[in-house]
Amino acid sequence: MARKKIIIGIHGLGNKPPEALLKKWWRLSIEEGLKNIGSTITDIPLEIVYWADVLHPQPLDPEIKESENPLFLDEPYVKGSGNVNIRKNSLRIKLFNYLENQIDKIFLNADFTINFKNVTDKFIHKYFQDLETYFRDDFSSIEDPDCTARDTIQNRLLNILKKYKKYEVMLIAHSMGSIVAFDVLWKYYREVNVDTFITLGSPLGFPVIAARVFAEQKNANSRIKKPHAPDSIKGKWYNFTDLEDKIALDHTLADDYGSNTRWITSEDMIVINDYEINGIRNPHKLYGYLRTPEFAAVVDEFLKRKRRSAAYKYLTKKIIYGMNIIKNIIKGRRDEPK
Numbered sequence: 502m503a504r505k506k507i508i509i510g511i512h513g514l515g516n517k518p519p520e521a522l523l524k525k526w527w528r529l530s531i532e533e534g535l536k537n538i539g540s541t542i543t544d545i546p547l548e549i550v551y552w553a554d555v556l557h558p559q560p561l562d563p564e565i566k567e568s569e570n571p572l573f574l575d576e577p578y579v580k581g582s583g584n585v586n587i588r589k590n591s592l593r594i595k596l597f598n599y600l601e602n603q604i605d606k607i608f609l610n611a612d613f614t615i616n617f618k619n620v621t622d623k624f625i626h627k628y629f630q631d632l633e634t635y636f637r638d639d640f641s642s643i644e645d646p647d648c649t650a651r652d653t654i655q656n657r658l659l660n661i662l663k664k665y666k667k668y669e670v671m672l673i674a675h676s677m678g679s680i681v682a683f684d685v686l687w688k689y690y691r692e693v694n695v696d697t698f699i700t701l702g703s704p705l706g707f708p709v710i711a712a713r714v715f716a717e718q719k720n721a722n723s724r725i726k727k728p729h730a731p732d733s734i735k736g737k738w739y740n741f742t743d744l745e746d747k748i749a750l751d752h753t754l755a756d757d758y759g760s761n762t763r764w765i766t767s768e769d770m771i772v773i774n775d776y777e778i779n780g781i782r783n784p785h786k787l788y789g790y791l792r793t794p795e796f797a798a799v800v801d802e803f804l805k806r807k808r809r810s811a812a813y814k815y816l817t818k819k820i821i822y823g824m825n826i827i828k829n830i831i832k833g834r835r836d837e838p839k
Contacts, residue, residue: 506804507668510549511658512787513676513702513748514631517553518574519560524549526578530788533580534797542804550661552654552681556631576778578788585775585782632677632704636713658685662693671697671803675787676748679703680710686731687718696736697803700767701790702774703740705758706751729759730766740767741796743774743784770795 510527517523528547535542553560561574568575635651648656658681662670672695674682679700686695704710715728730738742752751757754767776782776789783789790796 504667504669505546506671507546507548507665508671508673508800508803509658509661509665510547510673511675511678511682512549512551512553513678515553516557516561516572517551518563518577520549520551522563523551526788527791529578529580530791531797531800534792534794535801537581537792538794538797538801540797540801542801545800545804548661548665550658550678552657555650555653555657556634576776576783576786579776579778581775581789581792582777583775585773585777632680635677635680654681655685655688658682659689659693662689662695666693670695671699671800673699673701673791674703675701675790676704676785679705683714683731684717686733687714690731690733694733694735697799698731698734698738699796699799700738700740700754701787701796702742702746702749702785703754704748704751705740706749706754711757725759727759728757730761732761732763734761734765735763736765737799738765738767739796739799740769741772741790741793742769743772743790745784746774748785772796 508531512523518526524547527549528545531545531547532543535545559572562572563574563577565573567573635654637649637651662672662685672682672686680703682698682700683705686693686698705714711728715725718728719725740752740754742749744752746752752771753769755769758766760766772790772793772795774784774786774789774793776784776786
């Protein structure tokens, strides 16, 4: 009997509209992308992990028209206009790869410790206050003063993943949500698993983020040389980025994160995020990512794919086991004294 499938989404930083409305806009965006590629899928099993209320007492209100009101919603879901005409450019991709390599060299040491910590801390404080709050151990959540905001946010995702433990899960994480999702997947890999992990506009490649991830993982395993993909990812990890997305300046994660024990690491894909409102384009916006054809193709394949046979799983397990033995033998030889 085929396992049921579920798509779980977790949003990014900043205040959001009410949960029900945000879920509706997630669904509309995904449906729009599927329709654009000619998919026949009409029923999308979707849950979202809503955590904006942990840090923001009131949600954004689509009824408010005054832009100076702090609850004014300036970027609602709007259907793609088709007017965004930007082509992927191999030269630009090479340039961005070069720049991100230089940034890594400046801010990251070979052992993944961070350089210029004061600079990066000030940068996060100025531009990513929700992220700063998430990293702090002394900031409690609105709903539970005895619990840190980070634990409250992580528990919301953890509880949803446990709820669907017997399902085949696709976890979609946007922006800061990818940091939350990554933390939960590697910390609780014995309790939860996902078939497909998708990051959209992720800041996981930022040197300060990668350094934090590595420090936490190294506390659990002192032998690692770089951060690695969580073992709870059983199938694929896709990372989608628009080159003009300023939150995801490091758009390749495969060079920052090693593979997990199943040899799974990030498969980086450059896309065009076409979100635009009032003539202004936002290449980081969730709704634009959710309707890109590359993302839609992954969702379409996931929902149509039949369950892998027991023989396939057994063979895959044996191959991974053998590869790990070879890997350990090679590592042992490298570690031998000269």
